[in-house]
Amino acid sequence: MACSTSDNIQPDPEVPKGKEIKQLVVNGTTREYIVYVPENYSPTTPLPVLLSFHGLSSNMEFNYGYTKFNEIAEEENFIVVHPNGIDNKWVVYGSNNPDIDFTEALLTDLQKEYNIDTNRIYSTGMSDGGFFSFSLACGLSERIAAVASVTGSMYQPSINNCSPSRPISILQIHGTEDPIVVYSSVAALLDFWNSHNNTDNIPIVSNITDVDPDDGSTVERFEYVNGDSGVEVHHLKITGGGHQWPGYKGNMDINASLEVWNFVKAFGLDGKIE
16 A cells, blocks of 8 residues: 555645644544654655554543653654543444544544655554554554554453454553453453454464563563464563553563554554565
8 A cells, every 4th residue: 555645635844843732623522632743754755653542531641741652753753643532531332433533533634734654553542542442443444554552451342343344453461460451351352353363373472571570570472473464463461560551650671652663563554564
């Protein structure tokens, strides 16, 4: 798929760099989001976009602060967007989802202003934002290339109603001692995505170096590979980990933000980027 903006949408040649708070009216409601544009942005070069959704009762500013995706964006040259949920939450279940409408409108608005690589739009989130990222994988798979969830999950009602239009790569980061989103929920979502993507049933398992023995947790990586179109399903299992964003709080053996970006960037709408 061509790495370009839509033929009938031309990006603004002059845009501010760095962090900006913007508003968008969707279905009569004013929505807010943070957009971070790296200093090397050029209107002649299409850039990937990473959507980062905050957790329940949190907000876009807090998510911006602890994920530090802006620092990675400067090194890797992509645009980061931190949307704000209504009443600090995301609508995960049900049809006619106002937050999916918001995301669609947001992406279209971004495409008008920036040169977006529409083949490489990704979603991630913490907790409720992770749940919602899966909602996007189910309901907006024609625009979202890959998804990474940190302490979020999928419960059975979401799995039962999930019908992506294409294979889609998934990363799930979760602690075994999470008291809010229990670890036992992870097995069903991995089974669903492995089945949908037709990946290998047996994962490649590796241990992450325990660089911080004092954090009370260790990490294993599970990689289910060889899915349709080269997509993959990965899981970072944090034994002893709680409901936290690794690298910011809790486990310090991995940096969740780096893990998210390094995973999603390898995939486009057509599968693995060779």
